[in-house]
Amino acid sequence: MTKTTIELKLNGETRRVDVEPNDVLLDVLREKLGVKSPKVGCDRGDCGTCTIFFNGVTVRSCLVLAMEADGAEIVTLEGISKDGPTKLQQAFVKHSSFQCGFCAPGMVLSATELLQKNPHPAKEDIQEAIAGNLCRCTGYSPIIEAIADAAKK
Ligand code: FES
Numbered sequence: 001m002t003k004t005t006i007e008l009k010l011n012g013e014t015r016r017v018d019v020e021p022n023d024v025l026l027d028v029l030r031e032k033l034g035v036k037s038p039k040v041g042c043d044r045g046d047c048g049t050c051t052i053f054f055n056g057v058t059v060r061s062c063l064v065l066a067m068e069a070d071g072a073e074i075v076t077l078e079g080i081s082k083d084g085p086t087k088l089q090q091a092f093v094k095h096s097s098f099q100c101g102f103c104a105p106g107m108v109l110s111a112t113e114l115l116q117k118n119p120h121p122a123k124e125d126i127q128e129a130i131a132g133n134l135c136r137c138t139g140y141s142p143i144i145e146a147i148a149d150a151a152k153k
Pocket residue numbers: 039040041042043044045046047048049050051060061062063
């Protein structure tokens with residue numbers, strides 16, 4: 001298959017990478033660009049663990065072809081916490097929100113997007129915002145409490 005070079009802004013840096021037409025963005029981020037926070041979970045759009053910001057909006061990177069990212073601005077957990085843990089991340093730590101942590105990167109990005117759009121969300125807003133991020137460990141309560149706590153600050 002024919003390789004194409006795409007150029008994207010990844011966590012603030014311009015990066016160029018060769019991709020094939022059927023390469024998936026999640027795999028290219030992890031395997032060719034060294035960004036490991038988006039995790040490979042279901043690989044079919046169901047679990048949210050591969051969530052990233054794509055031009056300012058969260059998407060599931062397992063559902064995006066790498067070629068679609070040509071010219072895009074991508075932000076992952078690495079970019080969000082470049083200057084240290086955000087208030088939201090500190091709240092997750094304070095509330096011991098995660099156990100295995102596999103869902104955490106996607107959860108942080110979905111909650112970050114929520115607080116950007118709605119700085120004072122109701123509990124229902126939080127539940128809706130993270131509805132696409134599956135967590136098999138926690139029962140969600142400590143995650144919801146942390147997001148609500150971060151919104152107060
Ligand atoms: S790995 Fe992308 S949604 Fe599950």
